[in-house]
Amino acid sequence: TLEIGADGVLVDSSIKEARKIKELIEEISTEKLKLQTVEITGIKQVGMGDRVCIDTCSIFNVGEGMLVGSQSSALFLVHSETIETPYVATRPFRVNAGPVHAYTRMPDGSTKYLSELGAGDEILAVDWKGNTKAMVIGRLKIEKRPLILIEAEFNGKKLKTLVQNAETIRLVDKKGKAVSVVDLKKGDEVLAYVEEKGRHFGIAVDESIEEK
Template structure:
């Protein structure tokens, strides 16, 4: 996820509070002391968690020599770049060098441009302003701007009971809406969009913070293009919430519930590729149709269409790798 830093030089208590309340990743200050009195956040300061010009370098680009110096630095360390006339070209050149560039911005428009330059965007922004509302706006922009997922239509080929086993409920610190859920699959090459428990039903009250995600063995997509085993999740971990339209956002895990329940095997295919997932055999467990409505796994039948994601390659410690891996 992109980082949001806030410049507190000179000290500005209102900006510091806005940074803390909006979920900014860190601040730059002349001293860590005043920040620590307000809350816990990464502080870049001579007495902070990171030290300026030691752990992170600030560079102002005013000419081609400055740009070349910044490009060289960006290859080996994290840099904060300020372009006084705010031209896009230096940022394009720097982003092309790697993922170490944080751009100084002073408006929401500048943040939008920096975060999308070369379609990839900078690694983060440093908000330099006297306006606490801008800090909040930029934080919202970054938190809602998680890259979208390219979802595929999956044609159901098989649904059958497979006995008892442990399944995982992922309870997040965020409320989900209809059409949202998490991408879960038996293998790293195919995922189903499992719907959150947002809907009314005769058996249990809605739990819009929860996704009953599937068997303990399954892969779940998490931020940064990675995956995690459902069994490994714990409070404080970050997961991806995905909508049927492909948009995504991050959420924090508040609790994980693993319980023994009857299970269903769901198999599907998309463009010749087979995918599968094991879910709890219950009416309240749902997948997502192409129109973003939910369909219960107990009513699925061959030929039904649901949403998911197809990937290639395998995974090693959750990271995509280009090697020969057979999963079935």
């Protein structure tokens, strides 16, 4: 047991106490990420593309979403569809993440293209404070939609992502407020996960890699 660990632990307590233990274990086992505040430097309509909606088997909280971007070292926090609007009903299990080429961070710390994901895979849910948890994908919806290019900067590093051009798509500011991409303007600040390392096949490597 000391070498390989136990398969489980038997706890003699109430259901309430058992739930507390479960929550504590989940909290210990999840990664916390340091999100950075980045400044928007440009927003541009770029035409049509294949956009990916990720429908999970769980419910997101307000302030939660996924890390998505055109560069594996710079991923924007894209908010879940938990905000009510007069246009469409909420889909609190969904993140309208971006085009098929975009990267997202996975629970094991690697990245994958959105086009690589499928039902049964796990994705990493992230809140505006950097807390994370794994969620299981129920399905992907890939549809042709108009896109916008969002450009930002952090410590001289240029960051980019593309998202659907719709008022229901939101990034997140440093106070945890969801901001519609149609309302973004130069000088606004949003949250992103930024790292120095490049990646090969989703794995971080100590190598100089430039993605434009």
